[in-house]
Amino acid sequence: MSRDPLVVGHVVGDILDPFNKSASLKVLYNNKELTNGSELKPSQVANEPRIEIAGRDIRNLYTLVMVDPDSPSPSNPTKREYLHWLVTDIPESANASYGNEVVSYESPKPTAGIHRFVFILFRQYVQQTIYAPGWRPNFNTRDFSALYNLGPPVAAVFFNCQRENGCGGRRYIR
Amino acid sequence: MKPVVGIVVSNKMQKSVVVAVDRLFHHKMYNRYVKRTSKFMAHDETEDCNIGDRVKLDPSRPLSKRKHWVVAEILRRAKVYSPSAAAAAVSAQPGATVQQAEAASKS
Numbered sequence: 001m002s003r004d005p006l007v008v009g010h011v012v013g014d015i016l017d018p019f020n021k022s023a024s025l026k027v028l029y030n031n032k033e034l035t036n037g038s039e040l041k042p043s044q045v046a047n048e049p050r051i052e053i054a055g056r057d058i059r060n061l062y063t064l065v066m067v068d069p070d071s072p073s074p075s076n077p078t079k080r081e082y083l084h085w086l087v088t089d090i091p092e093s094a095n096a097s098y099g100n101e102v103v104s105y106e107s108p109k110p111t112a113g114i115h116r117f118v119f120i121l122f123r124q125y126v127q128q129t130i131y132a133p134g135w136r137p138n139f140n141t142r143d144f145s146a147l148y149n150l151g152p153p154v155a156a157v158f159f160n161c162q163r164e165n166g167c168g169g170r171r172y173i174r
Numbered sequence: 175m176k177p178v179v180g181i182v183v184s185n186k187m188q189k190s191v192v193v194a195v196d197r198l199f200h201h202k203m204y205n206r207y208v209k210r211t212s213k214f215m216a217h218d219e220t221e222d223c224n225i226g227d228r229v230k231l232d233p234s235r236p237l238s239k240r241k242h243w244v245v246a247e248i249l250r251r252a253k254v255y256s257p258s259a260a261a262a263a264v265s266a267q268p269g270a271t272v273q274q275a276e277a278a279s280k281s
Contacts, residue, residue: 009235037235074237114236160236 005036011118011158014069015081015141023062024054025121025155034119039160045117048085048096048105053121055092061124062090063150064099065141066117073112079137084108084117088130102132108161118158122150178231179249182223183213190241191216191223193231216243226252 006012027034028050053062064087071082084106090099108117120141130148133139145151180195193214198207217237223229228250231243
């Protein structure tokens with residue numbers, strides 16, 4: 001039985017095909033590094049994270065995609081995958097702010113159920129123009145990778161997030 | 175990883191079951207093997223599980239507050255007594271009584 005968090009979390013299967021990790025991707029929200037499957041509140045992920053790609057050669061470029069495969073709800077994901085962020089031309093050893101932001105960061109606001117938010121890193125073999133998709137819902141990472149010849153992903157990280165002010169609890173009425 | 179195998183103890187929820195998983199561990203002080211039971215909620219997409227079924231669980235992403243296992247397969251079905259089977263046995267043997275047929279179906 002595989003204990004890879006990406007397999008257990010059905011990230012491999014729902015979004016990605018099996019791949020070999022060949023790059024080091026660090027995602028930091030409020031200077032805290034993200035680990036696979038960790039639980040974060042929407043208030044903690046309101047601002048875009050800092051992305052660090054380990055390496056020394058700034059000629060190596062990467063594309064970062066952030067998607068939600070559980071939109072609008074995990075039991076009925078009709079908008080799978082919802083595109084939250086798309087940054088291209090990120091140089092190795094640099095921050096995502098040095099890249100070209102094609103689709104701006106939209107903070108996660110899950111309404112129903114526990115949502116997975118996945119950061120997928122692709123290696124760019126050449127510097128190329130990547131166009132913003134017409135809409136955020138129903139984005140397909142596999143098709144996107146095939147369209148721009150990005151090949152399999154080199155790294156991926158995901159976290160879980162759910163509505164903060166959930167149902168239940170006592171309501172204080174004046 | 176050792177496969178998680180247990181018995182379904184509740185299937186009253188929609189697409190969810192509660193599975194009791196037994197484990198044995200050696201107690202150092204008493205030098206005896208002690209049995210402990212853990213109860214896990216698991217996702218049953220097909221709603222195929224009945225109480226008493228022996229099932230294998232696979233870990234999953236959090237599906238709800240307490241549910242992060244999925245029923246991978248049903249290893250053994252529970253033997254469920256049904257009166258209709260007993261009645262069929264009675265009709266097959268004209269000389270037999272209902273009590274005898276029920277005893278035969280239970281054994």
